[in-house]
Amino acid sequence: MKEAYIAAKERWARKQAGQGRGTVRSENRLPPGQRQVTNFPILDLGVKPEVSKTDWALKITGLVENPVTLTWEQFLALPQFKDVSDFHCVTTWSQFDMIWDGVAFLTLADLVKPKPEATHVFFKSYDGYSTNNPLDVLMDDDVLIAHSWNGQPLPPEHGGPARVIVPKRYAWKGAKWIREITFMNRDILGFWELRGYSNTADPWTDDRFS
Ligand SMILES: Nc1nc2c(c(=O)[nH]1)N[C@H]1C(S)=C(S)[C@@H](COP(=O)(O)O)O[C@H]1N2
Numbered sequence: 001m002k003e004a005y006i007a008a009k010e011r012w013a014r015k016q017a018g019q020g021r022g023t024v025r026s027e028n029r030l031p032p033g034q035r036q037v038t039n040f041p042i043l044d045l046g047v048k049p050e051v052s053k054t055d056w057a058l059k060i061t062g063l064v065e066n067p068v069t070l071t072w073e074q075f076l077a078l079p080q081f082k083d084v085s086d087f088h089c090v091t092t093w094s095q096f097d098m099i100w101d102g103v104a105f106l107t108l109a110d111l112v113k114p115k116p117e118a119t120h121v122f123f124k125s126y127d128g129y130s131t132n133n134p135l136d137v138l139m140d141d142d143v144l145i146a147h148s149w150n151g152q153p154l155p156p157e158h159g160g161p162a163r164v165i166v167p168k169r170y171a172w173k174g175a176k177w178i179r180e181i182t183f184m185n186r187d188i189l190g191f192w193e194l195r196g197y198s199n200t201a202d203p204w205t206d207d208r209f210s
């Protein structure tokens with residue numbers, strides 16, 4: 001974990017310095033069973049919570065040395081991070097080169113300091129949605145809590161004020177309207193994971209359902 005963390009932090013620092021890998025990816029960017037789209041479909045539970053920036057708070061808690069509840073201003077005062085990544089939805093659409101601005105997960109982890117026994121992270125949203133990821137999947141240079149998409153504030157229907165982006169997983173692993181992040185010493189299943197979706201959710205192995 002330690003070496004992987006340092007390597008991810010180095011990649012993140014190169015991106016911060018503008019020297020990170022550009023947007024040219026491998027020739028074959030489309031995972032198996034996916035098709036490329038240029039629109040941005042909306043998927044939710046039929047609820048679009050209205051969260052104003054004044055009411056918004058992000059609680060980061062659980063097995064951490066320094067639990068915090070961030071206001072919108074405090075969230076924006078953290079080091080800001082821009083990244084470009086591809087987005088893969090399990091319903092078979094992918095959109096390439098999504099531009100995200102926000103706060104890197106690595107930055108949030110540095111802030112709260114996960115305890116050594118933390119192995120998994122549970123995400124809760126303002127619409128009642130939840131999802132889960134192993135900590136090592138999140139400690140990567142492309143994972144962030146995004147407040148902007150393609151240079152504009154994240155629209156409410158896409159999870160604004162802020163959403164989680166985990167580019168190496170199907171999109172349901174990224175919670176829109178993020179409200180709470182809990183570090184844990186075990187894995188608990190989120191909304192779709194409890195309803196037959198794969199817990200690992202790796203687009204490159206067509207790993208959709210459990
Ligand atoms: N809070 C919340 N987050 C969520 C969802 C949701 O219903 N509620 N749907 C997930 C699913 S299944 C997908 S594919 C993406 C869709 O994001 P989009 O609506 O911006 O395309 O958000 C994910 N995050």
Ligand SMILES: [Mo]
Pocket residue numbers: 043089090091171172
């Ligand atoms: Mo999805």
